[in-house]
Amino acid sequence: MPAASTPRTHPPFNEGAVQNTEASRFGAPALAEMPDDIRTLCEETRAKIGFVPNVFLAYAKRPEHFRAFMQYHDLLMKGPSGLSRAEREAIVVAVSAANDCLYCVTAHGAALRILGKDAAVADQIAINWRTADLAPRLRAILSFAARVNEPGFAATDRELAELKSFGLSDDDAWDIAAVAAFFGFSNRMAGLMDMRPNPQFYALGRPAEDR
Amino acid sequence: MPAASTPRTHPPFNEGAVQNTEASRFGAPALAEMPDDIRTLCEETRAKIGFVPNVFLAYAKRPEHFRAFMQYHDLLMKGPSGLSRAEREAIVVAVSAANDCLYCVTAHGAALRILGKDAAVADQIAINWRTADLAPRLRAILSFAARVNEPGFAATDRELAELKSFGLSDDDAWDIAAVAAFFGFSNRMAGLMDMRPNPQFYALGRPAEDR
Amino acid sequence: MPAASTPRTHPPFNEGAVQNTEASRFGAPALAEMPDDIRTLCEETRAKIGFVPNVFLAYAKRPEHFRAFMQYHDLLMKGPSGLSRAEREAIVVAVSAANDCLYCVTAHGAALRILGKDAAVADQIAINWRTADLAPRLRAILSFAARVNEPGFAATDRELAELKSFGLSDDDAWDIAAVAAFFGFSNRMAGLMDMRPNPQFYALGRPAEDR
Amino acid sequence: MPAASTPRTHPPFNEGAVQNTEASRFGAPALAEMPDDIRTLCEETRAKIGFVPNVFLAYAKRPEHFRAFMQYHDLLMKGPSGLSRAEREAIVVAVSAANDCLYCVTAHGAALRILGKDAAVADQIAINWRTADLAPRLRAILSFAARVNEPGFAATDRELAELKSFGLSDDDAWDIAAVAAFFGFSNRMAGLMDMRPNPQFYALGRPAEDR
C-alpha cells in the first residue's frame, strides 16, 4: 500500500485562528478608569498572581455588579465553612465542567491544582469527576453538587441524610449547594460575556514536564 | 347503565395533608434572635406587606449569606436598569417556572401580578411564557432569559443582535442574563431548603372574584 | 453613585400586547350555527358557570370530533371511578403543567380549586406537584400520572404493586393512566389550536383577597 | 489461533422464554361474557381478519371505555378526512415507534403494510420515518406528527404554513395532530396494560419470502 503511506501536506493546525484574550465581548475599562476600590483590588491581585483575571476586568464595566458579585463570591469561596477551600474549588470545577464553561474550568482548574496540591486529580475533575480518583467524602460532595446543578433541583431528605453519613452537616450541604448554584450563575454570566481565560491560567499549578 | 352512574363516596380531597409553611427545612431564627440589621429589614417588610416572606427567615439562619444574597438581589431587582421592575419580575417567574421552583413562582408570581398590573398575563407567564399574550419586547426578553437558563449557555453574536433589534442594549442583555441566572441560583437554594411559600402569596395581587 | 439611583422611566409593562381570547386559531362557529345537541350543551354550561369554555367552541368547528371528545372526556372525568373528581382534576393539572399547556392548566386549575376546596394546594400542583403539600395517596396518584406522561411509558409490575400499597386497585391505575394520557392528547390538541383560556378561569375558585 | 476458532456450544437462543400473548396484564373477558354490542364487534372482526385483536379484548374489560375508545378511534382512522387511511396508519406507526409501543407498531405496522401496499416502506416507517423513502407530502405529514408527539407541543404559524405548502389544509393539520396525539394516548394505555400483539400481526401483509 505505498500510495497510502505517501504523506500528504496539510495546512498548519488551526491555521488563521487567533487566541482571543478579551475579558468580555462587552469590553472592559482600563485600570485607570476604574473606581478606586476596584482598581485597588485588581492591582493587589496582579501583585499576587502576576496578572488581573479577566473576570475582574469584565465585571468592572459595571462597578455595582463587580462589588455584589465579588462580595458573594468571597463569602462562598473564602468565608468560614466546614468545606476546605480546595473542596470548594473542586465543586466549582465539577459544576463548570458540567456547564461547559471555558473560563471557569480554566481559571478554577488552576486554583484547584494549586490549593488541592494534586494536579492530576484536578485535571480528572475537570474532565469527569465521576471517574476521578476521589476519596468518599469528596465524592459525596461532588455528587451532591452535581444534583444541585440539575434543572429543577429539589433536595430530598434522603440526599441530606446521605451527606450526613459522610460527616457533612446541614451547613455543609448549604455550602455545597451555594457554591454549586452560584457558579451555575457565574458560568452563565461568563457565557453571556464570552469571557476568555487569561493565557496564564493554562499552565498555573502544573509541575514542569520532566521528560 | 344505571350501576355506572351510582355515585361512589370518595375520601375528601388530599385528606390528611397539612400545609407546610416552614421557611426552610433547616429552620429559621425568631426575629428576636436576628442581628439588628436583618431584624429591622424583616420588620420593615412586614409593615409593608403584612408578613415576612419566608426567604428572609430562611436566609436569616446565616446572616452573612442573608446580607450577600439580599444585596445582590436588590441590585438586580431594584437597581437602575433599562428593564422595568415588572419586566425583571417576569424574567424571575418565567425562569422559576422552567426550574419548577414552588417558592419563587408563588412569591414572584405575586410580585409580577402587582407590578405588572395584569394578573392574567402574570398567570400565563407562570404557566408557559411561550404561549402567553406578550408584546414583542417582553417576548424577546423572556426568550433570551430562557436561553440563559439552559445548561451550557453561551451567547452568540446573533442572539445579542436580535435583542438589539428590539431596542435592548448590551447592558439590558446583561441585566436579563443576570436576573435569569441569579434566580437559577436562588431556585436551587430554595430547592435545597424546601422553602415554602407564605400562604398570603397565593392571593396577593388578584382581583376579587366577581361572580 | 447617585446617578445609579436616579429612577429611569420605563414603558408600561407588556405595552402593546393584547389579550387573545380566541377559542382556536382555526376559528369557532357561533352558537346559532352549531348542531342542536352541541348548542344545547354550550348553553347549559353557560347557564351553569357563566360562560362557554373555549374548548367547547374550538371543537364545535368539527361536530363529530366534539362529540367523540366530550363523550370520552366525560366518561373519564365524571364517570364512575375509584378516584374522586377532584383527584382526577389534580391529575389533569399536574400532567398539563408538565406539558406546558396554558389552556388546560388554567381551565382545570380552576376546576381543581373548586372541586378540591383548597386553592393553595391547587396552585402548588399547577407549579410543581412534587413539592406540593400532598397526602400520600394523592402523591402516589400524581407520581404514577407523571410516569404515564413520559414518552415511551410501559408500566412495571413494581409500579402497580406500589399503587396497591396505597389502596389503589388495577381499575384505579387504569383511571389514573387514562386521565393522564387522555390529557396528553388534549394538551396537544390545545397546542395545535392555540386554544386560549377564557379570562374568567383565572379568578374562578379563588377566595377574595383579604388585604 | 486454533483454540479461538474452536466452536463453543451455546444455549439455544432466548432459552426458557415464553411468548406472552395475553391481551392485557389486567385480564380480558371471554367473548361470552361481553355485552352484546362488543361481542358482535369482536366476532365481526374475527370473521374478517381471522382473529380478535388484543386491543379489543383488553378494553372489553371495561365496556364503557371500549365504546368511547373505539368510537373515537374509528372517527379518526376511518372517518372522512383529507388524509387517506394509509396516511393515517403511517402516522400511527411513526408515532408509536417514537413511543416504543410494541403493540401499536406491530398491529398498525400490519395495517400499514396492507393499506399502503408497500411492505418495505411500511417497515422503514416502523424503524425510522426520517430515513424512509417518502414522497414530500408523506414526509410533511410525518414530520408534523413527530412534532405533535413531542412533550410541550404548541404549533407555530410557520409550521401550519409549511403544511399548506404541501396542500395540507387546517383540517388536515387537525387530523394529523388528532391521530398522532390520540395514539400517544393509546400507546400509553397499551404500556399500562402490557398489551401483547397477537402473533398473527407479525406476518400480516408481508409477501411470502421468495427464496
Added chain:
Amino acid sequence: MPAASTPRTHPPFNEGAVQNTEASRFGAPALAEMPDDIRTLCEETRAKIGFVPNVFLAYAKRPEHFRAFMQYHDLLMKGPSGLSRAEREAIVVAVSAANDCLYCVTAHGAALRILGKDAAVADQIAINWRTADLAPRLRAILSFAARVNEPGFAATDRELAELKSFGLSDDDAWDIAAVAAFFGFSNRMAGLMDMRPNPQFYALGRPAEDR
C-alpha cells in the same frame, strides 16, 4: 351522518416516492473495479445469500476501510465468545433500533430472525427489547448493551456484578460492550452514508404468510 361516510378519493399512498436502493450517498464501485480480496468476498456472499449486502459495496469505495471494518466486525460477530451468534445479533438489533439506524435494523433484523429462529421475538427486539418476550439471560445482555449505548457510559462494579449473577463473565461483558459500541460506530457510518437496506432483507427469515 351520510356525508361523513361518503368516501373521498385520496392520492395513492406515498405517491411519487421511489425506493432508494443505493448502497451509499457517496457511491460504490462495480465488482469489477474492486481489489481482488474484496471482490471475492462480495461474490462469495452473493453465492450464499443471493445478493451483496450494501454495507459491502459502500465500504468498498475505500478498500482499507473495508478491510479494517470487516476484520473487526467478523471478530466481534463470528469470533469465539461466550455469547452465541444470535445473542450478538440481538445486541446489534437492540442498539441499532435505539440509534434509529434503518440499514442495521433491517439487515441485522433479518440475521436475527434467521439465527435466533424466532421471527416474532426478533421483530419485538427491533421495536422495543424492553417489552419483548425475553428470557432473563437475554434481558440482562440487552439491558447492559443499552447502558453501553448511552452517551457518557462508564460501567459500575455493580453492573458487572449483576451480569455475573446471570452467568455472564468479564469476557462476556467485554463482548456485549464491544458489539454494542462497535455498532454505535457502524450505525453512525450508515447514517453518514445514507446506507440503504437491500430490498431482500425485509422478507429474509420470515415464515411465509399462511392466510
Added chain:
Amino acid sequence: MPAASTPRTHPPFNEGAVQNTEASRFGAPALAEMPDDIRTLCEETRAKIGFVPNVFLAYAKRPEHFRAFMQYHDLLMKGPSGLSRAEREAIVVAVSAANDCLYCVTAHGAALRILGKDAAVADQIAINWRTADLAPRLRAILSFAARVNEPGFAATDRELAELKSFGLSDDDAWDIAAVAAFFGFSNRMAGLMDMRPNPQFYALGRPAEDR
C-alpha cells in the same frame, strides 16, 4: 463577626484517595506474557514516549481484539487522509470530552497538545470546542464531529454541502465521521474497563510553567 473569620482546620484535600493507575478493571498481562507482535509494539512505544499507554495493556488481555482495534485505529489516525493528524486528534478530544471519557481526553489531549503545537487551544477543545479559538475549517470539522456523535445521527445533504463550503470533500466527511464514531466506540470500551490514564499524560506537551 469575629468567630466567622476564625480559620477552621480542614482535612487535607481528597484525603485517603489513591491514584488508580490500573490499565483496566479486568487486569492486563505482563509484557513477558504477551504475544510477540503485541509485546514488540508495546516496547517500541515505550522506547518512543517513555511508557506504555494503558490502552495497549488493557487490550492486550485479548490479543485478537488488540490487533483489530489497533489496525483500525492506526488507519483512522495515521493513514492517508485530507485531515491532518492534529485535526484528527482534535476530533478525538472533542468527542471524548462530550462523552466524558477520562482516559481518551487525557491521552489524546496530550497528543493534541504535541501535534497541534498549541497547548492552550488543545485545552480549550478538551473543555468546550464551541467556545475555543478555532479557525473556520477546524470549527466546521468539530461541528460535524459533534453531530456524528449524537445518538440517531443521519447526515443531511445540507450538512455535507456545508462541509464542502469549507473545502472538505466527501472523503473528508467520511474521515471526520469515522474518527468521531470510532472514538465513540473507544470511549465506551474505556468506560467498560475503567481504563485509567497513565500519570505521564497529564503533563505531556505542556510548556514548563514560567512563573
